[in-house]
Amino acid sequence: MNMSDEIDVPPFFLCPISLEIMKDPVTISTGITYDRESIEKWLFTEKNKTCPITKQPFSDSIDLTPNHTLRRLIQTWCTMNASHGIERIPTPKPQVNKIQITKILKDAYHSPLLLIKSLSRLKSIASGSEANKRCMEAAGVVEFLASVVISNIHNNDSATSAEDEALSILHDLHVSEAGLKILLGFKNGEFIESLTRVMQKSIYESRVYALFLLKSMSEVAEPVHLFHIRTELFMELAHILKDQISHKVSKATLQTLIELCPWGRSRIKAVESGAVSILIELLLDCKERKPCEMMLVLLELLCQCAEGRAELLSHGAGLAIVSKKILRVSTMSNDRAVRILLSVSRFSATPSVVQEMLKIGVVTKLCLMLQVDSGNKAKEKAMEILKLHGRVWRDSPCIPNNLISSYPAYV
Numbered sequence: 001m002n003m004s005d006e007i008d009v010p011p012f013f014l015c016p017i018s019l020e021i022m023k024d025p026v027t028i029s030t031g032i033t034y035d036r037e038s039i040e041k042w043l044f045t046e047k048n049k050t051c052p053i054t055k056q057p058f059s060d061s062i063d064l065t066p067n068h069t070l071r072r073l074i075q076t077w078c079t080m081n082a083s084h085g086i087e088r089i090p091t092p093k094p095q096v097n098k099i100q101i102t103k104i105l106k107d108a109y110h111s112p113l114l115l116i117k118s119l120s121r122l123k124s125i126a127s128g129s130e131a132n133k134r135c136m137e138a139a140g141v142v143e144f145l146a147s148v149v150i151s152n153i154h155n156n157d158s159a160t161s162a163e164d165e166a167l168s169i170l171h172d173l174h175v176s177e178a179g180l181k182i183l184l185g186f187k188n189g190e191f192i193e194s195l196t197r198v199m200q201k202s203i204y205e206s207r208v209y210a211l212f213l214l215k216s217m218s219e220v221a222e223p224v225h226l227f228h229i230r231t232e233l234f235m236e237l238a239h240i241l242k243d244q245i246s247h248k249v250s251k252a253t254l255q256t257l258i259e260l261c262p263w264g265r266s267r268i269k270a271v272e273s274g275a276v277s278i279l280i281e282l283l284l285d286c287k288e289r290k291p292c293e294m295m296l297v298l299l300e301l302l303c304q305c306a307e308g309r310a311e312l313l314s315h316g317a318g319l320a321i322v323s324k325k326i327l328r329v330s331t332m333s334n335d336r337a338v339r340i341l342l343s344v345s346r347f348s349a350t351p352s353v354v355q356e357m358l359k360i361g362v363v364t365k366l367c368l369m370l371q372v373d374s375g376n377k378a379k380e381k382a383m384e385i386l387k388l389h390g391r392v393w394r395d396s397p398c399i400p401n402n403l404i405s406s407y408p409a410y411v
């Protein structure tokens with residue numbers, strides 16, 4: 001809104017959050033009035049649970065009551081000051097209600113043409129406001145869209161426009177935690193299988209929507225939801241990670257795999273998908289801190305199983321790149337890299353592996369960690385590795401005499 005500097009705006013016309021003139025004032029349960037866009041961002045996008053002014057917690061259901069009186073006062077004030085360049089705020093469109101959404105869903109089942117039209121209407125409604133999105137979710141739109149994806153993905157032809165539109169709307173809805181849990185168990189996990197098919201054959205946008213939706217679902221998933229995820233999904237995630245489509249997509253893929261891999265069987269499936277070798281190859285060229293940290297977190301999870309350690313050791317650069325990242329990225333990376341080396345030292349340390357660790361400089365790096373600020377946790381693990389194989393490495397020229405005298409119990 002254009003506003004001259006010399007115009008004094010009544011303070012109760014300003015949103016307490018943005019300090020701008022309210023366009024659609026709404027009152028919440030604590031009695032404070034905010035601009036709808038600002039308070040919806042506070043509540044739904046930033047996921048705050050308290051009133052910005054009173055700090056009182058909200059109940060599960062949050063009602064935003066339009067303050068028509070205040071809106072009319074603001075509109076009148078705008079009209080009176082039009083000569084100063086003040087534009088009159090428009091009257092907001094009425095908020096959608098559950099009955100309207102339910103009718104749209106019923107119409108969608110009549111024919112494929114009406115399905116496409118209904119999806120288009122839902123997409124338009126979702127773009128209106130956060131309140132619309134929450135109303136849609138309460139009316140069963142999440143389940144409806146999941147059914148559309150499932151029913152269309154079983155078609156062996158290329159992905160249909162209905163499936164793509166449904167995924168786009170699910171992405172735009174920013175589905176709540178409760179809605180995501182519904183999707184996790186929807187039709188006995190059939191929706192997750194459908195996302196796998198989407199990632200295998202759909203257009204680029206739908207593949208990305210499926211990935212981000214899977215990431216959100218994995219963040220709220222219980223172990224029971226993850227036991228039956230098939231290897232094919234891990235293979236698709238590995239392919240996306242290898243392709244490095246964009247920083248955002250790669251980050252989402254890493255986050256999803258990290259969420260999925262604390263469970264033993266999932267780790268094995270991720271290893272079978274080739275994730276270990278892909279991570280090693282990416283780490284060879286990775287220079288940025290955050291991606292390096294996430295890759296090492298995931299690699300450490302995968303190395304908690306024998307299959308993951310075997311893949312790491314079979315790669316010519318596996319041990320070397322893990323060692324190289326120590327003291328070069330961050331304290332967190334130090335800790336994760338040494339965890340990987342500790343897993344190898346405990347469970348996979350054949351004589352050839354122990355000699356390889358000496359030959360490629362792993363032992364030198366571990367000794368260096370004891371002498372510099374590398375983080376207490378990482379230093380403790382480095383000491384443990386040296387203690388496990390110190391007798392083999394003791395006479396190595398890479399271990400300085402002063403270290404032997406300082407840490408006689410470890411080397």
